[in-house]
Amino acid sequence: MSLSCGLVGIPTSGKTTIFNAITAAGAAAYSGTEMNRAVVNIPDSRVEKMVSMYHPRKTILSTLEVVDIPGLKAGTQIDGKSRGSRLLAHIKDVDAVLHVVRCFEDPNVPFEYETIHPARDVDTIDLELMAADSLTLQNKIERVGKRAKSGFKDAQIDLSNCTKVYAGIQQGVPARKQGLTVEEKASVYDCNLVSLKPMLYIANIKSVDEMDNKHVAALKQIAAAEQAGMISICGRDEADVSELEPADRPEFLKSLGLTESSMERLMQAAYRLLGLTTFFTVGEDEVRAWTCHKGDKAPVAAGKIHSDMEKGFIRMEVIKYTDLIELGNEDAVIKAQKKHVESRDYEVQNGDIVQVLFNS
Helix, strand or coil: EEEEEECCCCCCCCCHHHHHHHHHHCCCCCCCCCCCEEEEEEECCHHHHHHHCCCCCCCEEEEEEEEEECCCCCCEEEEEEEEHHHHHHHHHCCCCCEEECCCCCCCCCCCCCCCCCHHHHHHHHHHHHHHHHHHHHHHHHHHHHHHHHHCCHHHHHHHHHHHHHHHHHCCCCHHHHHHCCCHHHHHHHHHCHHHHHCCEEEEECCCHHHHHCHHHHHHHHHHHHCCCCCEEEHHHHHHHHCCCCCCHHHHHHHCCCCCCCCHHHHHHHHHHHEEEEEEEEEECEEEEEEEECCCCCCHHHHHHHHHHHHHHHEEEEEEHHHHHHCCCCHHHHHHHCEEEEEEECEEEEEEEEEEECCCC
């Protein structure tokens, strides 16, 4: 499974700078009407080590699609419709929303407001997310309402649930903060509500020295209150790093006081937020990273490789990445009796190197 995220933020929050830091896309500032989109490989040092061990013909990393839409500004209308609703249509299908919040003060860097105020900026974006969701829910309520009046029980349940979520949004509560039940989420599933998507806040800071400034602290409180994810990125500096040759980046990052790139920190936070984990398949043909949900049983994870593997699953042979690196090769792992055979009930773990036996 590939991962997709949508970048949002108020104008001049540094959102496109963060986009460039993450993707190395070199996107220019917006005219205010278009979007940026990039698909990038997710860096994983474990893959690099296994490639040097197996020398495969192909190396395939997990990928991230990032969609960067122009800054959202409350109340802007185009032809009588919310500009935000139009722009947010581009990120209806993403797995998570990345909200870039400016968390540094610098009179030489233009900003939408005269003051830096993370809570205000978060509320502004949430209002735009909810405005877009209101229109979507109104359309579904009207659609299922007709079937509900005709006595269809499933439509009556959907109508009740959608009406409840709509009422919460009208009261200023984003769908993700409404504590929706599994049934309620199922009723609004096809609406792809943007205010229901998992939220990862990105504090755009000026330097590593500002990692704990008062604006970052304020954003941390907001993220903690709603159990959202959060990371800090030195947007301008890390955008510059992304333009360097890969071999030159570690030294530049070190000079900034960082040990990992913004992409690496973003992916770790996104995987935690979404409950994802990585496993691998290896060999002379290819070394490949795969993504599944934490808690996925062996057949489900095998199905990420190929649907036939899930259907005809027999067993999974598992080597831990740490054992492979420590012992040096597969033969040594087998000799140390650290290669395990797992059944259908096995939950695939982060770093598992797997081989699936199945009936085709």
